[in-house]
Amino acid sequence: MVETLRLFLPEPPTPMSIRALLLALAVQAAPTSDSSVVAATLTARALESRGAYGFLTDLVDHVGSRLSGSEGAEAAVSWAAAQFAALGLEARREAVLVPVWVRGVEEGEVLAGPGRQKQPLALTALGGSPGTPTGGLDAEVIEVASIAELQSRGAAVKGRIVFFNHPMAVADDYGRFGELRNRGPAAAAKLGAAAALVRSLATASIRSPHTGQTRFAEGDVAIPAAAISVEDAQLLHRLLATGPVRVRIVLGCRNLPDAMSSNVVADLRGRERPEEVVLLGAHLDSWDLAVGAQDDGAGVALVLETARLLVGLKQPPRRTVRFVLFMNEENGLRGAKAYALAHGAELAHHVAAMELDSGAGGPVGVSLKAGAGASSLVEPWLSPLVPLGAGVLLTKEASGADLTPLAVAQVALVELVQDHSHYFDVHHSAADTLDKVDPEAFSRASAAVAWLTYALAESPALLPRPPALAAVSPGSTK
């Protein structure tokens, strides 16, 4: 059959035309139904228009970086509201009080040692870090590979710069080593350390430090904390093997008073059961070093493209689809908490939620966090996902940082799992830029999201809610 149809393809066949063909085959193979027509329509429009890539390009080129509390974040709020308005959806700005952290000067160097010239360090402050005294600070470095090792060093940590080293090599290591950045500096501070340097959580490096949030509990001592590039981590490791090493750092970052910002929320009202809400979310804020093309411009674009595609259908789906662009996922989750608070009474009617915060990679499968029987409900929806590369139900449990506060209401979660093999090459670095996004793979992700959202909102049956026990599981590491 493929052989016959190939005659109608332009030569040489492009990956797109092959996929469109496969899709057509898949749809034809399925029983003709309204749903299969909708699946084919959504998919064809997503792949042909590459609308998600268009939204993303517009966001990163016009708004740029958008850390909570910055001018860019407020520009992003206005931009997002305007995008929904252009689709005919009324967008609400829902108030969120956000932390404001600003970067300043950042310098570091390994001081000269016996027979050794000084060397610069490529570093960048971690979000939430206080600055150093003006003029910086210098201290001897102590290297540890874990928080347990840090604690075993006890008094040796006092007055030192703690260097958290680790061998992150693949994307899945992010969860494993993320606590060094999240909790390491605070643990070092408790032992009297002068500062902390964390090897970047990265799977590639061209001397590129990767920022991210580090957490100090309120009232606890906070110390200056920065990420260093993988290359610099390797340098420190080599030098420490030969003797004492002193490092000087200057960080001008600081925490300012909280500021008002917004989540941007828009509803596509359900035609039969408007009170039942399917939430599709992503986060509008990004780190300040780059335009956040993948984290999470891609998610924002997928939400908007889904809105565009669903608005373009002959009729809206049965349930309300609520598009939520959260503020402050990166350094506070304040938007997620504010949403859960503001909509507390409604959460019992949130029948499913899906967050998009895994970049712009092609879709590879679907995962769930729901009650018994959910799989059999979802399995019939997989057929249109097969030609997109995502027609598989994965055993991984669905999650989403901004969805964590919904757990108390036992909202069922769905996750589109995307290829993230190169996501951490640039994640939270200055290189999270548009050029890293493959428009074709991204268009497949957008087709998959649109279809899954539609299926969740249209299916007569509801996803069973996850058991209450699951509510205590911690949110994903960010």
Place this chain on the structure above:
Amino acid sequence: MVETLRLFLPEPPTPMSIRALLLALAVQAAPTSDSSVVAATLTARALESRGAYGFLTDLVDHVGSRLSGSEGAEAAVSWAAAQFAALGLEARREAVLVPVWVRGVEEGEVLAGPGRQKQPLALTALGGSPGTPTGGLDAEVIEVASIAELQSRGAAVKGRIVFFNHPMAVADDYGRFGELRNRGPAAAAKLGAAAALVRSLATASIRSPHTGQTRFAEGDVAIPAAAISVEDAQLLHRLLATGPVRVRIVLGCRNLPDAMSSNVVADLRGRERPEEVVLLGAHLDSWDLAVGAQDDGAGVALVLETARLLVGLKQPPRRTVRFVLFMNEENGLRGAKAYALAHGAELAHHVAAMELDSGAGGPVGVSLKAGAGASSLVEPWLSPLVPLGAGVLLTKEASGADLTPLAVAQVALVELVQDHSHYFDVHHSAADTLDKVDPEAFSRASAAVAWLTYALAESPALLPRPPALAAVSPGSTK
């Protein structure tokens, strides 16, 4: 035969043990001779000790970056002299007057436009660039893809920032697009441009600008010139497609008065024909952004490792091997010119020269620039290079920037061609660091260099000199 021998290998066989085995086979297959014993000795010692990697590690960790005129460059001179001394070779410091260029503050941003936030540019000044006025300069950007296109724009260039864009994708594009960096800013200055931005000459980017020399003829107007990262070039290109774009840059770089520095030269005196010189060279200086592990720390290490291996033989080769570590290859070639001037009378006795300035990749072949009949002389030397991956005589003509001034004396050139497929990922960027070097591949390069140097110095016959015509060919682009 391999099958039988495999029984004696440890399980699993390592790449190294396989290569050692192949080498043993190759040597056994050749007629037993003094030369084959020397080849086996040099190769085994190079591969087993990984001595070149040791020299390189010591250079980059103790000396670091070493741009001409900097403290690092002088530290490198002392370090190199000490390395030769430790091998029992007396090193001479031969005077070179070098240009002194220093980097300062570097900032750039795309100014806000209609409906568009401002965006930072990742840039770095090109060597030789003057600084901007304090506080920087801003102007509208004009994009061109070639110097010819620049010139066709005529009066439109006046007062603008010229943006040289190009699609470099693979290492061999360096020669093709190099003139945009080398000559583009000067050509723009002649047309009254305010400044120049050149897309980095790079085959990979994590928002990493790559520096390099740009040339302004003495007496001509010089304008501020910087490299921007590939990502930023793509951003400018996209924005320019939508309308006018203004950029602001601040460069604190400046040219200072020339300073005295040195080439470091050491001879291993020939046992029979000491007046005949085989020159083995590399350059000691590096750009300032990184430690120059590949450019050209690797070459320096290969020279030193060859010295170490040849000193370790039972007797020195027939001719003198002269190890020359040139100063100022990167931004002036002053060391190469000073060497040719100081040794003018001797050049007629320079029977061959080989420069190492192509990184630390594995060896892939040998090329020549010599007279008729050179190939048949060299072919018998290839057998020990086969197991190293380099047993092929390539048609590419041998070259070497620091050897350019030797052309007047028709010195025959030999080049060990190395794998450079990832060389331009980090070349002239902050990421030219040790971690990019594969010690195993580098040890094979060092074995190949040592053997070729020995063969050149030991062979009873001399390489025929290249024809005089070749003397007018320009040096390689750097």
